[in-house]
Amino acid sequence: MKRLGSPIELTKEKELKEVMEEKGVDELLGKAKEYKKEIEIRGKIGRDLIEEISKSKKEPRWMLNLRLRALELFEKLPMPNWVEGIESIDVEEFYQYVRPEAQPVEDWNQLPDWFKEYYKKLGLPEAEAYALSGITTVFDSENLVTKVKEELKSKKVIFTSMDEAVQRYPEIVKQYFSRIFPMGDYKLAALHYALWSGGAFVYIPRNTSVINPVEAYFIIGSELEGQFEHTLIVAEDNAKGETSYLHFIEGCAAPVLKRFSFHNGMVEIYAGRNSQIYFTTLQNWGKSIINFNNKRAIANENAHVEWVEGSIGSKMTYTYPATILKGRGSTTRNISVGISNGPYIKDVGAKAIHVAPDTKSIIISKSISSGGGLATYRGLVKVLKGAKRSFSHVSCDSLILDEKSRAYTLPRNEVDEPTATVSHEASVDKLSEDQLFYMSSRGINEGEAKALIVNGFIREVLKKLPLETVSILTKVIDLEFSEVGGVG
Amino acid sequence: MALEVLNFSVSIGEKEILRDVTFRLERGETAILMGPNGGGKTTLSFAIMGHPKYNVSGRILLDGEDISELPTHERALKGLGLAFQNPVEIPGLRLSSLLNAISIKKRTGELDMSKIDPKVIVWAGRKLGEVGLDRSFLEREVNIGFSGGEKKRSEIVQLMVMDPKYLILDEPDSGLDVDGIRIIGNIVNDLKANGKGILIITHHAEITKFVKPDKVMIMLNGSIAEEGGVELIEKVESKGYKGYER
Numbered sequence: 001m002k003r004l005g006s007p008i009e010l011t012k013e014k015e016l017k018e019v020m021e022e023k024g025v026d027e028l029l030g031k032a033k034e035y036k037k038e039i040e041i042r043g044k045i046g047r048d049l050i051e052e053i054s055k056s057k058k059e060p061r062w063m064l065n066l067r068l069r070a071l072e073l074f075e076k077l078p079m080p081n082w083v084e085g086i087e088s089i090d091v092e093e094f095y096q097y098v099r100p101e102a103q104p105v106e107d108w109n110q111l112p113d114w115f116k117e118y119y120k121k122l123g124l125p126e127a128e129a130y131a132l133s134g135i136t137t138v139f140d141s142e143n144l145v146t147k148v149k150e151e152l153k154s155k156k157v158i159f160t161s162m163d164e165a166v167q168r169y170p171e172i173v174k175q176y177f178s179r180i181f182p183m184g185d186y187k188l189a190a191l192h193y194a195l196w197s198g199g200a201f202v203y204i205p206r207n208t209s210v211i212n213p214v215e216a217y218f219i220i221g222s223e224l225e226g227q228f229e230h231t232l233i234v235a236e237d238n239a240k241g242e243t244s245y246l247h248f249i250e251g252c253a254a255p256v257l258k259r260f261s262f263h264n265g266m267v268e269i270y271a272g273r274n275s276q277i278y279f280t281t282l283q284n285w286g287k288s289i290i291n292f293n294n295k296r297a298i299a300n301e302n303a304h305v306e307w308v309e310g311s312i313g314s315k316m317t318y319t320y321p322a323t324i325l326k327g328r329g330s331t332t333r334n335i336s337v338g339i340s341n342g343p344y345i346k347d348v349g350a351k352a353i354h355v356a357p358d359t360k361s362i363i364i365s366k367s368i369s370s371g372g373g374l375a376t377y378r379g380l381v382k383v384l385k386g387a388k389r390s391f392s393h394v395s396c397d398s399l400i401l402d403e404k405s406r407a408y409t410l411p412r413n414e415v416d417e418p419t420a421t422v423s424h425e426a427s428v429d430k431l432s433e434d435q436l437f438y439m440s441s442r443g444i445n446e447g448e449a450k451a452l453i454v455n456g457f458i459r460e461v462l463k464k465l466p467l468e469t470v471s472i473l474t475k476v477i478d479l480e481f482s483e484v485g486g487v488g
Numbered sequence: 489m490a491l492e493v494l495n496f497s498v499s500i501g502e503k504e505i506l507r508d509v510t511f512r513l514e515r516g517e518t519a520i521l522m523g524p525n526g527g528g529k530t531t532l533s534f535a536i537m538g539h540p541k542y543n544v545s546g547r548i549l550l551d552g553e554d555i556s557e558l559p560t561h562e563r564a565l566k567g568l569g570l571a572f573q574n575p576v577e578i579p580g581l582r583l584s585s586l587l588n589a590i591s592i593k594k595r596t597g598e599l600d601m602s603k604i605d606p607k608v609i610v611w612a613g614r615k616l617g618e619v620g621l622d623r624s625f626l627e628r629e630v631n632i633g634f635s636g637g638e639k640k641r642s643e644i645v646q647l648m649v650m651d652p653k654y655l656i657l658d659e660p661d662s663g664l665d666v667d668g669i670r671i672i673g674n675i676v677n678d679l680k681a682n683g684k685g686i687l688i689i690t691h692h693a694e695i696t697k698f699v700k701p702d703k704v705m706i707m708l709n710g711s712i713a714e715e716g717g718v719e720l721i722e723k724v725e726s727k728g729y730k731g732y733e734r
Contacts, residue, residue: 399580433541434576441537441572442590442650443564448599452589455601456580456629474601 029121029255029286032222033114036101037140045092047071050194053097057197062174063166070183070193077187084374085316085345089290091188094226094262096195098140104161106147115144122253124217133212134159138198138229139219155208157246162199162230172203176234180268180324181296188292192228192264199229199265202246204275206236209245213280216250218265220289223257231267235275237300247278253313254286260315262290269297269305273327276304280465282473285314287344293319301327301356308465310473311338311348320378322351325359325387333362335465337458337473340373340405349378349410350394354420357388363395366458370401370450376408383420390420399457401431401450429457451477489551490514491568491654491685496546498528498535498710505531506710509546513654513685518676518699520721521689523707524729529689530573532707533656537570538563550654565594569652571643573659573689577631583642584626587612590649608649615645620671636663644675654685661695673698693721708732 039056043049050071054064080086102112108125109116119125119137128135128147136146136159143161152159158169165173183193200216220227235244254261263285271277277297285291291314297305307321323332334350346369352361367375377396398407409426431453439449454477462470491513498506506528513519523529535542538560547556555563578586591608593599613623619641631639640660647655657676661669676686676699688695696718704720706713706729713732714720723731 429579432576435578437534437537437539437560438572438576438578439586440560441564441570442586442646443561443593444589444599445559445561448589448593451599451601452585453578453581456578456582456585459580459582477601 029118029219029253032255032257033117035112035114035221037098038101039097039099040095041097042095043092045071045074045096045191045194049096053195053197056097056099057163059166060170062170066178067194067196070190073184073190074187074194077184077190080186080188083318083347084376086318089262091191091226091262094224095222096226096228097197098222098225099142100140100144100221102139102144104143105145108145111145115139118219118255119145122217122251127215131212132215133210134214135217136161136200136215137217137219138227140221140225141197141227143198151210151212152214155210156205157208157210158201158203159214160201162201162232163197165201165232169201169203172234173201173232176268176270177230177232178268180270180298181266181294185294188264189266189294192230192266192294195226195228196230196266197228200231200248202233202248204233204235204244204246206238206272207242207244209243210247213247213249216248218250218252218263220254220261220263220285223259223261223288225261227261227263227265229265231265233267233269233277233279235270235272235277235303237272238274240274242274244272244275246276247280249280249282251282252285254289256286257288260288260290264292265294267293267295267321271297271299271303271305271330273301273303275300276306278306278308279321280308281310281319283309283311283313283317283319285317287313287315287342289314291315291317291319293317295319295321297321297323297332299323299325299327299330299332302329303327304330305332307332307334307336307350309336309338309348311336311346312477314344316345316347318347320349320351320380322353323361324353324355325361325390326355328356329358330356331360333364335364335461336366337461338365338367338375339454339477340367340369340375341371343372345374345376347376347378349376349380351380352382352392354381354383354387354390354392354417357386357390359387359390361392363393364461364464365394365396366399366461367396367407368399368401368454368457369405369407372404374406374408376410378410380412380414381422382413383415383417383422385416387417388419390417392420392422394424396426397457398426398428399431399454400428401453490549492547492549493536494547494549496532496535496544496548498531499543500541504710505542506535509710509712511705511712511715513687515653515685516680516683517702518680518686518688519703519705520693520696520701521687521705521707522691522693522721522724525691527707528710529691529707530658533570533658533689536656537568564650564652565597567653569647569650569655571640571647571655571657571660573662575631575639575643577629579629579632581630582626583628583630584609584612586630587626587646587649590646594650612645612649615648616641618671619644619675620668621645637665637668640664640672641668644672652684654687655679656687656689658689659691660688661690661692669694670698693725696721706732
């Protein structure tokens with residue numbers, strides 16, 4: 001048990017299993033609990049609303065100005081029309097800011113009971129104790145628990161909530177915040193910057209490797225709520241021959257909600273020279289969450305950025321982690337495993353922008369759709385002129401488990417450099433009645449057969465993932481199909 | 489104790505494939521079901537196993553228990569095993585994972601994907617050797633790139649892990665050379681000695697060179713035309729199935 005850094009794995013297995021078998025992954029946290037809210041803001045998204053949020057946070061003027069610039073862009077930009085399902089989202093229907101009545105603390109025990117219970121169910125206190133070098137949790141719009149352990153302190157790594165970073169490290173934040181993922185990128189990015197609240201900030205000094213992962217965990221506690229958390233990771237440029245290393249894990253969950261809530265989070269990574277940043281997302285939102293997860297990294301000379309996305313939950317998820325390979329010899333790998341089990345949408349993918357020579361990107365996508373699910377891979381590989389000898393390989397495999405479900409692969413390559421090597425492969429497998437009969441003749445029921453086949457399908461990918469990620473993914477898939485998915 | 493198939497009729501849509509088939513397979517008995525291609529032999533094996541695509545009337549009793557309404561996987565867990573004539577390919581799934589799953593499901597009644605039983609894998613590796621397959625097949629994806637004969641051998645090993653009370657072997661002798669058929673034949677004789685009931689479906693009876701059946705049934709046009717002893721094999725071999733035509 002102790003080697004596992006996974007919140008879900010650490011949950012008492014029996015309890016988890018009972019919940020899953022009866023109700024499904026989204027009910028991990030059970031019914032939504034009533035809790036007091038100190039501030040709730042909902043209304044027309046305009047100047048007044050944004051000033052109110054900024055004021056309640058006692059923010060410096062420069063951050064308010066940044067929000068207002070974002071608001072202008074939000075008002076100008078069109079609603080994206082490139083994805084299915086998006087037309088049903090009305091961003092003004094949601095509370096744009098919710099502050100629960102609880103003080104940020106460093107100790108789980110100081111939390112009010114109802115929060116404590118959530119975190120216990122997710123196994124976060126154990127995960128923190130055994131496997132992490134730091135954790136921060138965001139509940140609704142604000143960070144609740146932030147714990148910085150000895151490893152981070154002694155190595156002078158800054159790990160704090162994003163809001164606190166604005167107050168305490170304004171110079172660093174000004175230099176990087178919104179500089180990696182521009183607010184004008186598309187309408188919902190602008191909305192994010194106008195309304196952002198909560199999140200994690202990590203600053204890694206040069207030549208510093210953080211051995212144990214850090215984790216950020218996001219919970220949305222109520223329906224009709226918007227969460228706009230922001231994560232910023234900055235790794236300083238390293239000296240020649242030196243390196244730095246960080247593994248950041250983000251997880252998320254929501255209790256059962258009657259109506260929808262909206263997550264529009266963002267991750268920005270600045271990977272300085274020779275740094276290695278691993279970013280793992282275990283997306284296990286409840287089935288009431290509409291999830292946008294905007295992620296972008298800049299990789300400097302010889303830096304390596306790795307995105308891993310296990311996309312299991314949510315009603316709809318749209319995420320396309322991107323790496324801009326800006327420095328010579330920088331590399332990126334992007335591995336995503338998406339499961340749409342039920343009438344849900346996963347629109348996930350990857351982007352790699354090759355700017356400098358000798359850069360390399362590897363993109364591996366595995367999607368599974370079942371029970372009427374839609375899984376789409378949407379990707380972009382762009383090689384700019386002058387990015388000599390760049391190399392990119394994309395492989396996308398889809399597995400469709402029944403007639404009701406769909407999978408699409410939409411890769412795009414734009415190559416302006418003749419010396420670059422860019423390749424792409426794709427496959428689609430469909431589970432057949434004959435395969436199911438074959439397995440069931442061996443005593444394996446339909447749900448178990450699906451779980452086995454899904455596990456086989458993603459086995460090659462799992463080999464490439466950090467250990468703590470693999471065990472959670474395997475477990476979640478097992479549960480997703482063994483009992484719940486069997487009837488779908 | 490026996491596997492009993494009683495007044496079994498099977499159709500797909502409007503098309504009737506089997507009509508009023510009745511037979512009995514005792515434990516410790518080897519029966520041969522012969523007949524020309526298209527006569528309904530494979531349909532019989534699928535329907536006994538409970539393939540959902542068929543409309544079935546009649547009953548199946550396993551040691552006296554009516555299993556006619558049970559889904560396929562429950563029939564398997566009760567002790568019914570089928571070696572397929574043309575087993576499907578399963579991309580991504582390793583043979584070792586399948587064997588592990590079969591064993592865990594059989595023993596515990598539920599499948600926990602994170603459990604791996606190394607003993608089963610070692611044991612299965614040895615069984616692969618006994619049927620003439622290299623151990624490396626454990627790491628191969630199920631049936632992918634297997635030759636016809638390799639598939640037959642792999643089917644037998646899967647059934648050995650399942651350890652059913654009654655085995656239906658659909659054309660276990662096709663695609664195998666004489667040495668392969670001898671290996672399978674010897675295994676059948678061992679299983680029989682261990683009290684298993686074995687139904688072998690075949691259309692040219694190669695395997696009867698190594699297995700002496702207790703009973704022979706001839707199936708034509710969806711019905712059992714004749715039931716008897718080994719003399720029926722000689723009859724078919726000398727005259728073909730013409731003698732049964734109406």
